[in-house]
Amino acid sequence: MVFIDTTISIRMTQDYVKRYAEWLNAELVVIRPEQTFAEYATKYGMWPALQPPRFRWCYYKLKLRPTIKYIHENYSKGDLLVLGVRKSESLFRDKFYTSTFIERKYGSVVTKVWLPLLHVDNNMLEKLVDIYGIPRNPVWKFGFSGECLCLAGSAPHKVAMVMRNFPEETQELLSIDDAINKNRRNGKPSAPFLIHKAGFKTLREFYNFVMSQTTLDQYIIPYGKECSGSCML
Numbered sequence: 001m002v003f004i005d006t007t008i009s010i011r012m013t014q015d016y017v018k019r020y021a022e023w024l025n026a027e028l029v030v031i032r033p034e035q036t037f038a039e040y041a042t043k044y045g046m047w048p049a050l051q052p053p054r055f056r057w058c059y060y061k062l063k064l065r066p067t068i069k070y071i072h073e074n075y076s077k078g079d080l081l082v083l084g085v086r087k088s089e090s091l092f093r094d095k096f097y098t099s100t101f102i103e104r105k106y107g108s109v110v111t112k113v114w115l116p117l118l119h120v121d122n123n124m125l126e127k128l129v130d131i132y133g134i135p136r137n138p139v140w141k142f143g144f145s146g147e148c149l150c151l152a153g154s155a156p157h158k159v160a161m162v163m164r165n166f167p168e169e170t171q172e173l174l175s176i177d178d179a180i181n182k183n184r185r186n187g188k189p190s191a192p193f194l195i196h197k198a199g200f201k202t203l204r205e206f207y208n209f210v211m212s213q214t215t216l217d218q219y220i221i222p223y224g225k226e227c228s229g230s231c232m233l
Contacts, residue, residue: 001026002070006062008037008176010146010162010169016137023135031066037150038176045183047203048152049193058150068107075106081113086120149173151192151203159195159203160210170207177203 001024003017021028033040040061041047048058075081081104087094097118104113120128129136139146142161149169151159163170180190181202189201200206 002029002031004063004066004147005030005032006037006058006148006150007032008062008149008172010139010149010166013137013139013146016135016139019135020137029070031070033062033066035061037062038172038179041176042179042183045180045185046190047177047180047192048150050153056152058148058152062148062150068109071106071109071111075109075111079112081111083113083115084117085115086117086125088121151195153194154192155194156198156206159192159206163207163210174204174207 001021003021005014018028035043037058040057044057046055049055071081085093085097087097097115100115100118102113102115104111117125128134137145142165144158146166149162151173162173177191184190190196191200191202191206195203195206198206200209
């Protein structure tokens with residue numbers, strides 16, 4: 001079982017991955033990018049964004065490149081990659097993922113891929129979890145996995161939820177925000193895309209707003225949809 005450590009995930013999710021591997025009785029392999037998310041963000045002086053594609057450096061640096069490297073070193077002809085993607089998780093997957101068995105090219109290596117959960121909706125997923133006694137990630141109750149906090153396509157209410165419930169990870173994100181804005185070449189502030197669209201110049205400014213509110217309704221910003229892209233590999 002291969003887990004991509006994006007270096008910017010919720011720690012409870014990292015712990016859950018280990019518990020799940022033990023439950024599955026599978027060898028856990030953890031692969032990492034060449035540099036951490038914080039190092040890339042500081043170097044580029046910008047938060048990643050979905051558009052234009054060159055601004056989506058988080059996907060390419062944190063996930064795709066480490067995966068290609070691992071597959072080039074370990075994949076053999078006849079091996080089968082199993083991915084847990086579901087069509088309902090994003091507009092991209094709903095449109096482009098059509099078959100449960102596909103071929104996928106990773107660099108120069110063409111792999112066979114099985115997507116067993118592709119057509120499974122949330123109700124069926126809950127049934128499968130109960131039937132097989134699958135361990136639950138405590139982060140799930142917040143409506144996301146927490147495996148990547150790059151914030152490239154995160155809606156403001158999801159970011160606010162992280163800020164309200166995960167103080168350690170939030171402080172890490174704020175430190176990255178400070179480093180990004182300190183290294184801006186044009187001197188203009190940078191914030192995650194949908195946070196910027198909601199009218200905030202930096203993530204720290206949004207944080208100050210969120211923490212000054214008392215109820216959930218007050219800190220949800222009615223702007224934008226959740227990330228419609230697909231970071232699954």
